[in-house]
Amino acid sequence: MKKILTTLLLLLVSVQIFAQGEGSAVADTLAGSDKIYVVVTCVTLILLGLLIFLFSVERRIKKLEKKS
Amino acid sequence: MYKSWWKILGSVLVVYSTIAGFLFTVPPLPILHQSIRNLYFHVPMWFSMITLFSISVYHSVKYLRTNNEEDDLKSVQSINAGIVFGILGLVTGSVWARFTWGQAWSFDVKQNFAAIAMLLYFAYLVLRNAIDEEQKRAKISAIYNIFAFPMMVVLLFVLPRLSDSLHPGNGGNPGFNAYDLDSHMRMVFYPACAGWIMIGGWIYSILFRVASLEKKKLV
Numbered sequence: 001m002k003k004i005l006t007t008l009l010l011l012l013v014s015v016q017i018f019a020q021g022e023g024s025a026v027a028d029t030l031a032g033s034d035k036i037y038v039v040v041t042c043v044t045l046i047l048l049g050l051l052i053f054l055f056s057v058e059r060r061i062k063k064l065e066k067k068s
Numbered sequence: 069m070y071k072s073w074w075k076i077l078g079s080v081l082v083v084y085s086t087i088a089g090f091l092f093t094v095p096p097l098p099i100l101h102q103s104i105r106n107l108y109f110h111v112p113m114w115f116s117m118i119t120l121f122s123i124s125v126y127h128s129v130k131y132l133r134t135n136n137e138e139d140d141l142k143s144v145q146s147i148n149a150g151i152v153f154g155i156l157g158l159v160t161g162s163v164w165a166r167f168t169w170g171q172a173w174s175f176d177v178k179q180n181f182a183a184i185a186m187l188l189y190f191a192y193l194v195l196r197n198a199i200d201e202e203q204k205r206a207k208i209s210a211i212y213n214i215f216a217f218p219m220m221v222v223l224l225f226v227l228p229r230l231s232d233s234l235h236p237g238n239g240g241n242p243g244f245n246a247y248d249l250d251s252h253m254r255m256v257f258y259p260a261c262a263g264w265i266m267i268g269g270w271i272y273s274i275l276f277r278v279a280s281l282e283k284k285k286l287v
Contacts, residue, residue: 040090047086051079054270058075061277068284 070273078266085112085260095250099168106164107253108260113157114182114224115261116268120150121189123272125217128210140206141279143213144196147189149272153264154186169234178235181223188216188223 089108097104124146131139161179162172173179192212199205228235 036090040087043090044083044087047083051083051267054267054274055075058274061274061281064281065277068281 074266075270078263078270081259081263082267085256085263088256089260092256093252095253103164103168104253106160108256110157110160110164111257112261112264113153113160116264117150117153117157118220118224119265120146120153120268120272121217121220123269124150125214128213131206131210132214135203137202137206137283138280140210141283142276143210145275145279146272147192147213149268149275151186151189151193152271153268154182154189158182158186165234174234176234177231178224178228178233181227185220185223188219192216 085108089105094102094104124143127139127143127146130136131143158179161182165174165176165179166172169176192209195212196205196209199208
């Protein structure tokens with residue numbers, strides 16, 4: 001009985017190792033709380049802002065090209 | 069160059085790849101873990117740089133054939149845009165290396181050669197600024213550019229493969245295609261590359277148009 005119990009206990013210890021192998025802790029936390037969407041929204045906003053800025057710069061150049 | 073559909077397409081692809089790059093699943097990888105998502109941002113920088121430098125060589129060859137000042141201007145401005153992407157590639161690469169290889173600069177062959185390739189193009193700009201006479205400047209820098217391009221290709225894609233490198237795909241290290249890049253990642257990686265190349269081309273076209281406007285005003 002004791003032997004079986006220790007075997008089971010040690011098996012439980014090894015379960016932990018499997019759990020670590022499957023998905024990294026970062027992956028769990030990344031998906032765990034939905035806060036990653038906040039970061040995605042911010043990054044997307046910055047990107048969109050920069051792209052809109054590029055479009056506006058181009059519009060200004062177009063005006064200058066028409067003048068010259 | 070003046071049409072806007074490919075600029076919108078590039079923007080859409082880049083925005084898509086950024087959102088998907090954060091949210092899509094990635095395969096579980098040792099050491100890299102979630103930082104494999106950097107593949108969608110770090111590698112397209114280099115591809116954009118190489119595309120811009122190729123555009124530059126094309127215009128340098130064209131300049132030597134036609135002696136048209138516009139081609140010279142195009143070749144400089146595409147190098148200017150390419151250098152921005154190259155620096156971004158170096159910096160993002162060092163950040164990624166800091167957290168996966170342990171050091172920002174571990175003197176990995178590809179890192180070193182990428183830095184040398186950047187120096188080659190810095191030298192191009194220095195060479196240009198050192199020559200006052202316009203036609204001579206255009207001709208000499210066009211010839212330099214044509215020689216610098218194959219050097220850059222050799223430094224980035226040939227020499228790192230001959231020795232051990234931490235970068236994948238070098239020195240017997242399997243490339244991303246072999247194991248790591250699964251079909252989920254391809255769905256993000258290829259659009260990311262295409263999108264960033266288009267954005268690079270767009271920035272180059274804006275730089276060129278500003279420079280040619282400046283030139284017109286000077287004359």
